[in-house]
Amino acid sequence: MLPRVQVAIVGGGLVGLATARALVAAGRRKVVVLEAESEVARHQSGRNSGVLHSGIYYSPGSLKAQLCAEGRNELQSFCESRGIAFRRCGKLIVACEDDELARLEGLEWRARANGLTGVRRLGVEQMRELEPHVRGVAGLHVPETGVIDFAEVTRELATAVRECGSEVVTGSRVLGVVSEDGGLVVETEGNPIRALQVINCAGLQSDRVARLCGLEPSVRIVPFRGLYYRLVSESARLVRALIYPVPDPRLPFLGVHLTRTIDGKVKAGPNAVLALAREGYRLWSFSVRDTVAVLAYAGFWRMAARWWRTGVGEVARSMSRSGYAASLRRMVPEVRTADLKPLRGGIRAQAVDARGGLVDDFHIEHGDRSIHVLNAPSPAGTASLAIGRRIAELAKRRLA
Numbered sequence: 588m589l590p591r592v593q594v595a596i597v598g599g600g601l602v603g604l605a606t607a608r609a610l611v612a613a614g615r616r617k618v619v620v621l622e623a624e625s626e627v628a629r630h631q632s633g634r635n636s637g638v639l640h641s642g643i644y645y646s647p648g649s650l651k652a653q654l655c656a657e658g659r660n661e662l663q664s665f666c667e668s669r670g671i672a673f674r675r676c677g678k679l680i681v682a683c684e685d686d687e688l689a690r691l692e693g694l695e696w697r698a699r700a701n702g703l704t705g706v707r708r709l710g711v712e713q714m715r716e717l718e719p720h721v722r723g724v725a726g727l728h729v730p731e732t733g734v735i736d737f738a739e740v741t742r743e744l745a746t747a748v749r750e751c752g753s754e755v756v757t758g759s760r761v762l763g764v765v766s767e768d769g770g771l772v773v774e775t776e777g778n779p780i781r782a783l784q785v786i787n788c789a790g791l792q793s794d795r796v797a798r799l800c801g802l803e804p805s806v807r808i809v810p811f812r813g814l815y816y817r818l819v820s821e822s823a824r825l826v827r828a829l830i831y832p833v834p835d836p837r838l839p840f841l842g843v844h845l846t847r848t849i850d851g852k853v854k855a856g857p858n859a860v861l862a863l864a865r866e867g868y869r870l871w872s873f874s875v876r877d878t879v880a881v882l883a884y885a886g887f888w889r890m891a892a893r894w895w896r897t898g899v900g901e902v903a904r905s906m907s908r909s910g911y912a913a914s915l916r917r918m919v920p921e922v923r924t925a926d927l928k929p930l931r932g933g934i935r936a937q938a939v940d941a942r943g944g945l946v947d948d949f950h951i952e953h954g955d956r957s958i959h960v961l962n963a964p965s966p967a968g969t970a971s972l973a974i975g976r977r978i979a980e981l982a983k984r985r986l987a
Contacts, residue, residue: 592617594982595773595782597761597796599624600632601737602963603788604744604755605975606982611751613979618753619782620745621775623760623792627745630866631790632968633738634933636815636857637848639663639673640966641731643680644834644841647700650949651966654977656702658970659731665972666735669743672849678732678829679714681723683917687833688725694833695727705730720825722920732829734849737968761789764800764957771800771956784986786978787959791865791936794961802954806938806946806961807884810865810877811840813857814905815930818845822926823853825919832918838897839937839947839964843904843914855915857933860901868932870905889943938962949974951981958982 593615596603599622607620624630639662642655666673682691691708698706709717709726717728745755756777763774770783789796797804818825831844840859847853861881864874881887891898904910912924938946938961950962958981960974967974 589772589779589781591781592619593782593986594618594784594786595780596620596786596788598622598788598790598793599627599745599755599757600630600788600790601741601744601968601971602960602974603786604741604748605971606786606788606978607748607753607755607975608744608751608972609975609979610982611748611753613983615979615983616752618748619780620748620753620755621759621761621773622755622757625758627755627757628738628741631933631936632741634868634931635737635965635968636844636846636854637734637736638829638846639675639733639735640969641678641703641729642701642966643694643698643703643706643729645697645701647697651970652701654949654970654973655966658966658973661972662740662969666740669747671735671739671743673733673735674849675731675733676828676847677728677730678831679709679718679721680727680729680831680833681714681721681918682725682833683723685724690833690836691725691727693836698727698729703729703731718827718830720919720921721830722918734829734846736849740968761796761799766801766955783956784982785957786982787957788963790963791934793936793959797952797954797959797961800954800957800959802952802957802959804952804959804961806940806950807880807886808865808936808961809881809884809887809890809939810862811859811935811937812862812868813859813933813935814911815854815856815932816911816927817930818853818855818922818926819928822922823847825921826853830918839945841965843911845915845919854930855911855927856930858901858904858911859935860905861898862934865934868934884939886939886941886943890939890945893943935964936962937964951978953985958985
């Protein structure tokens with residue numbers, strides 16, 4: 588007889604584990620999390636800026652806006668209960684030129700609409716009181732932003748799920764899902780299991796897992812590699828907390844920023860360049876399967892036609908450390924090329940629709956006895972516990 592569970596969750600990242608924790612809290616005791624890698628937090632959950640987001644960027648009323656605020660407070664409580672360090676240090680969003688002031692004003696309006704407290708518009712001298720080495724014409728100070736180690740959070744969530752009697756099984760990549768009377772058979776690299784329901788939180792592989800479940804999703808994952816650097820110790824003094832540019836509101840990327848991480852180091856990045864391998868983190872990583880999947884998708888070509896100039900600029904910045912440093916010097920003029928030392932990069936699972944649109948909000952689709960999280964970009968780490976609770980509620984209703 589195959590092992591039988593109520594819910595099988597595919598993906599042992601922040602969202603998958605948060606969903607498992609919420610299901611167990613709701614009385615679903617027979618839950619298993621299937622993680623393809625040998626340990627949790629090997630991909631997006633462990634390869635990010637480590638920023639606890641405030642919610643300033645997100646459209647009022649969007650899932651991002653709703654769940655970021657809920658999730659941030661809940662995550663901080665979880666961290667306090669489990670002894671995980673975090674720091675609310677605030678961030679400074681810098682308008683470097685006059686033509687960015689209108690966008691800065693738009694962010695200030697969103698901050699008010701999303702219920703943020705303490706957000707202040709700053710002039711040049713006020714900015715330098717917070718960040719003495721910054722350059723710009725105006726700024727916004729966002730005190731509800733912080734820093735954390737999301738890989739540590741992921742590992743602690745896995746521990747919490749196991750403490751409640753559920754399983755987190757690593758080295759268990761899902762190979763197929765077969766329907767049977769009253770449920771599903773999930774075939775893995777380990778032992779297959781029977782489940783009443785599958786929840787797909789597979790991140791970079793989420794669209795493929797959806798197809799294994801018999802769903803043809805309305806979006807595809809297009810991977811974007813983000814390159815990070817750290818500032819060497821003598822130049823780390825240039826940054827006290829977090830310094831961000833004013834982002835382009837048409838794109839779901841925030842631009843290269845500077846972050847003093849929870850361990851006191853200063854990280855620069857990420858940029859956003861098309862990746863030719865979904866799980867290939869080196870500059871020249873290449874997968875035939877992943878590249879063909881991108882090039883065969885009409886939505887990618889529509890996106891490329893719209894954003895090719897931006898893409899060329901991002902590629903050029905990836906190829907040139909001096910170009911990367913120049914983008915940082917717009918905000919902090921004292922940064923030199925020699926100050927940048929490479930850090931391991933990350934890959935963002937960006938959903939793109941058939942019209943070439945970069946999906947900005949969280950995106951969930953439903954199949955027969957399955958739920959699929961097909962877009963969970965930043966602030967998914969900050970919002971993970973709230974997202975997990977929302978997915979658990981959907982699962983409960985669908986099993987009722």
